[in-house]
Each structure stands twice: as structure tokens, then as C-alpha cells.
Amino acid sequence: MRILVIGSGGREHALVWKLGQSPRVSKIFAAPGNGGTHGEGAINVPVAADDLDGLVALAQKEKIDLVVPGPELPLTLGIVDRMREAGIPCFGPDAHCARLEGSKAFAKEMMLRARVPTARSAVFADAEMAKNHVVKVGAPLVVKADGLAAGKGVVVARDSQEALQAVDDIMNARAFGAAGDRVVLEEFLVGEEASFLCLCDGTRAVPLPSAQDHKAAWDDDQGPNTGGMGAYSPAPVLPDDRLEEMADLTIRPILAELAKDGHPFVGVLYAGLMLTADGPRVLEYNARFGDPECQPLLMRLQGDLAQIMLDCVNGELDPASIGNSGQTALGVVLTAKGYPRAYPKGLVIKGIAEAEARPGVKVFHSGTAVKDHVLISSGGRVLCVTALGDDLPAARKAAYAALEEIRMPDGYFRKDIGNKGMRRLARK
CATH class of the missing domain: 3.40.50.20 (Rossmann fold)
Structure with a gap:
């Protein structure tokens, strides 16, 4: 092939x-x-x-x-x-199905049709009407640009002033361009997030193990949203014995509705979940692998990915063809200092060979280029240092040890990837 x-x-x-x-x-x-x-x-x-x-x-x-x-x-x-x-x-959904990610308003409509549990929300195409809604309902509130914003078009507003400012930034200042033609104002949910991905062939959905992404730029989930600062799989908050139940609740009803519309979903359907005291709620859908969740998930995947993807396209996905390592995988993203705001490019990167010489380690390039035979940074997220371990503590230790081998001036990474999972394991 x-x-x-x-x-x-x-x-x-x-x-x-x-x-x-x-x-x-x-x-x-x-x-x-x-x-x-x-x-x-x-x-x-x-x-x-x-x-x-x-x-x-x-x-x-x-x-x-x-x-x-x-x-x-x-x-x-x-x-x-x-x-x-x-x-x-x-391998992927058609444009109609991809609107699940391309329009948060469309995703909300589909969730309502399919009776998928999600946060209460309202959609506005007028900034003043959106602001009036903020004043009426108060905060905390989640403000989302309707369209694609590279994972950065979401503001969790702790007070009404922050929510009003977010509406202004998105709709009037056009912080995310045309993605801000509409905003979705959503109730603030309390719980722990998890990433849940399924491989789909139009009718069947086969769950992959759970993962947990870390969107905030700084430790302890502080700072602006990014494209993702690290991830690990599995996430203790969503164990393997709940995956089929979660697929029945959040993925398969959406597949059924899209199939009714004449657009069977093929590819990866990713539900961003908030696991609340009242049960799971879908925060958003993505129509592809997450980044950086893809890295630890593929480190664990056992099976011929090319054949699996071709089977999905042909409507012939066999669940038995998909296996997963019993180990844990954890990835930490190395960024250029300043990301997701202004950051330098062209930083020389060294030490990858030393990092990958460690057992179970793979360094995935996120924003790199080769110039005059030298590896340099070309984006804000530069590398994802990923490691396998027998459990979460072992994978975490291996990833951070490998990261210490890498040398890049003005580099930054979160030092707490996996801590939430570690705390949950400690409570068991």
C-alpha cells in the first residue's frame, strides 16, 4: 500500500x-x-x-x-x-459529518437529536444578544467560538466580566476569525475530563482505551488553553470496563443519526467528556485523533493500523483486529516559551537520540523542520516525548526522564502531566 x-x-x-x-x-x-x-x-x-x-x-x-x-x-x-x-x-468523515467538529452549534443539535447527555447551552450570532444572556444567567460560564479555533477557542469564565470580555474577543475583536461568527454559551460543569475515541466504519464503533489531555498551558490547569500540553492512556477516571457503556451513551447514537441523514461516519469519532457527579456529559466532538492523545494511544495500539483504517473505509471493521497493550503510555509536550501566545521559532533541538535510547520511549515531532541538516523548531508545540510503562507512575517517570535528555533553548513543558490520574489511583 x-x-x-x-x-x-x-x-x-x-x-x-x-x-x-x-x-x-x-x-x-x-x-x-x-x-x-x-x-x-x-x-x-x-x-x-x-x-x-x-x-x-x-x-x-x-x-x-x-x-x-x-x-x-x-x-x-x-x-x-x-x-x-x-x-x-x-480514512475520515465526509464534510457533513465533520461538522460535528467544525460547528459546535451543529454538534449540540446532533446531541439533542440523539439524546446524548451534554451541558445546557445557547447559541448566538449577535454579540449584544450573547452579552445579554451572560448578564441574565451569570457565571461561571463557558464561552466557545462556534467554528474551528485549533483547540483555543474556549474560555472558562469565572465571573460575568470575564464572560463578557470573551464574547467581545471572539465576536467583535475576531480573535479566532470566522470561527467567531457565532458563540456557544454553555453551563459550567464540575468534574474530571476524559478523552474517549472510537474507530468507526459507518455503522460500527470500536472503542479505544481512554485518555486524558491537558489543555491549559501551565501546571495545575492554569493559564490559557492550548492545543494540548500532554496526555496519557488509560485514564483511571474512565476504566476499560466502562468503554462499551460510554460508546452506547455518547458515540453510537450519533452514528445512528448521521446514518439516517445519509452520511455514515467513517474514521475516528472523539468525545470530549466531563465526568460529573450526575453522570457523563459530552463537552465536544472531534472528527479525528486528538493531538497529543494520538501519541500515547498509538504507542499502546496492537494491530495493523493500515488494514484497520482500510476496513473502516470499506465498512468492514473487525473489533478483533484492534488490540491494546496492557501498559500505560504518557506523553509530555515540549513547547517554545511563550506558546500559545508569541513564541520564537528556529530553536536548535538536540538530544532526541539520547531520549529514544531509553526503553519504551518515542519522541514525536509536533513542530520541527530540518534546515541545513540541523533540526529546528517551526511551531509552538515542538515535541511530544512519550513513554510506555507498566503503570502510570512508571510511564510518567520514564517520559520525564527522557525529556531531560532533550536540549532546546527557551523550551517549556508542564511538570504535572498525569498527576490527576496518580491522585485517583492513590485514592483507590
């Missing part, structure tokens, strides 16, 4: 790495890829993830057997529809 992976982040490096382990795969292209995908032997091609014409032309030219979009943007723009028109299998 000749495979094209679309995207340039840590998730895409992990996908290239895992797909490359399949005996069916002969060549992998990455568009545009990064320093890590290049290091795995993939051929990086300078075609942007949102250049649908260029991606279709590339897939046709290279006689690609399977296209794997990593990020959400090409999915919401309709890359699956375009590849389907060209007769090329593509």
Missing part, C-alpha cells in the same frame, strides 16, 4: 510511525509533514493540509491507496468527499 498522511504535527508523525509498521505498507508520503515524518522515512511533500486540489493531484500522481487526514481542517473542507470523487479511499 502507498499511503498519504495529511498534516504536519505530532499526531501525523505518530500516524506515519504506526502505519510504517504495517507489512502491507510500501511507501508513505506526508503533506507537508515535519522533521519527524522525514526521519521515519516518509517522503515530505510541500502541499498544505488545506490545499484540497493539490492533495487530490498528489494522491493521483503517486497512485495512493489510502489517504489519512490528520487535522480537522481538511476534513471540514471536504477532503474525504474530494478523494471519494477521485476514487481514492480516505
Whole structure:
């Protein structure tokens, strides 16, 4: 098989790495890829993830057997529809289904139709009406840009003034561009978050183990939201014996509704959960692997990922083909200091070989490039240092020890990835 992976982040490096382990795969292209995908032997091609014409032309030219979009943007723009028109299998949902991620308002509508438990909310296309709602209901309140905002378009407002400012920033100052044409104002839920992903073939949904992401930039979940500062799997808050129950509650009803609409969901459906005292609530849906959840999940996955994805596209997913290591995997994201706000680029990175020499460690590149044979940073999230361990404490210790091997000026990472899970395990 000749495979094209679309995207340039840590998730895409992990996908290239895992797909490359399949005996069916002969060549992998990455568009545009990064320093890590290049290091795995993939051929990086300078075609942007949102250049649908260029991606279709590339897939046709290279006689690609399977296209794997990593990020959400090409999915919401309709890359699956375009590849389907060209007769090329593509692992992911069509543009209609991808609206689950592309529009929080649409996701809320689907949850109501499917009777999926979620937070109470209201949607506004007018800033003054949104502000009036804030004054009426008070805070705390969650303010969300309706459209895609790279994981950063959510503000948890502790008081009404913060909520009003968030509405202003999103709708009037256009902090996230067209994503702020509408806002979703949502009740604030108390609980612990978990990431729950299922592989889907249009009718079937097979759960992957739980994971827990860390969105806030700083320790103890403080600071602005980011694309993700680290993740681990499994998350003790959502044990394996609850996965089927969670799929029945949050994933399979959505698949059924989309199928009724003539748009069976193929790919990864990801429910961001808040596990409250009153039961699980879906905060949002993503239509692809999370980043950085993808890295620990694929470290644990046992099975031929290329065949699994092709089976999903063909509507023939076999749950028996998907296995998972009994170990825990934990990844810590190394960022350029200042991320998610202004940050430097072009930082020289050293020590990856030393980190990967440690047992069970893999360093995934999130924002790197090779310039004059030197690895440098090219984004805010630079690396995801991921390690396997027999349990969460062991995986955490291994990941942080490996991280100490890496040298990059003006680097920053959270020092508490996995602590919530450790505290929960200690209470058992």
C-alpha cells in the first residue's frame, strides 16, 4: 500500500510511525509533514493540509491507496468527499459529518437529536444578544467560538466580566476569525475530563482505551488553553470496563443519526467528556485523533493500523483486529516559551537520540523542520516525548526522564502531566 498522511504535527508523525509498521505498507508520503515524518522515512511533500486540489493531484500522481487526514481542517473542507470523487479511499468523515467538529452549534443539535447527555447551552450570532444572556444567567460560564479555533477557542469564565470580555474577543475583536461568527454559551460543569475515541466504519464503533489531555498551558490547569500540553492512556477516571457503556451513551447514537441523514461516519469519532457527579456529559466532538492523545494511544495500539483504517473505509471493521497493550503510555509536550501566545521559532533541538535510547520511549515531532541538516523548531508545540510503562507512575517517570535528555533553548513543558490520574489511583 502507498499511503498519504495529511498534516504536519505530532499526531501525523505518530500516524506515519504506526502505519510504517504495517507489512502491507510500501511507501508513505506526508503533506507537508515535519522533521519527524522525514526521519521515519516518509517522503515530505510541500502541499498544505488545506490545499484540497493539490492533495487530490498528489494522491493521483503517486497512485495512493489510502489517504489519512490528520487535522480537522481538511476534513471540514471536504477532503474525504474530494478523494471519494477521485476514487481514492480516505480514512475520515465526509464534510457533513465533520461538522460535528467544525460547528459546535451543529454538534449540540446532533446531541439533542440523539439524546446524548451534554451541558445546557445557547447559541448566538449577535454579540449584544450573547452579552445579554451572560448578564441574565451569570457565571461561571463557558464561552466557545462556534467554528474551528485549533483547540483555543474556549474560555472558562469565572465571573460575568470575564464572560463578557470573551464574547467581545471572539465576536467583535475576531480573535479566532470566522470561527467567531457565532458563540456557544454553555453551563459550567464540575468534574474530571476524559478523552474517549472510537474507530468507526459507518455503522460500527470500536472503542479505544481512554485518555486524558491537558489543555491549559501551565501546571495545575492554569493559564490559557492550548492545543494540548500532554496526555496519557488509560485514564483511571474512565476504566476499560466502562468503554462499551460510554460508546452506547455518547458515540453510537450519533452514528445512528448521521446514518439516517445519509452520511455514515467513517474514521475516528472523539468525545470530549466531563465526568460529573450526575453522570457523563459530552463537552465536544472531534472528527479525528486528538493531538497529543494520538501519541500515547498509538504507542499502546496492537494491530495493523493500515488494514484497520482500510476496513473502516470499506465498512468492514473487525473489533478483533484492534488490540491494546496492557501498559500505560504518557506523553509530555515540549513547547517554545511563550506558546500559545508569541513564541520564537528556529530553536536548535538536540538530544532526541539520547531520549529514544531509553526503553519504551518515542519522541514525536509536533513542530520541527530540518534546515541545513540541523533540526529546528517551526511551531509552538515542538515535541511530544512519550513513554510506555507498566503503570502510570512508571510511564510518567520514564517520559520525564527522557525529556531531560532533550536540549532546546527557551523550551517549556508542564511538570504535572498525569498527576490527576496518580491522585485517583492513590485514592483507590
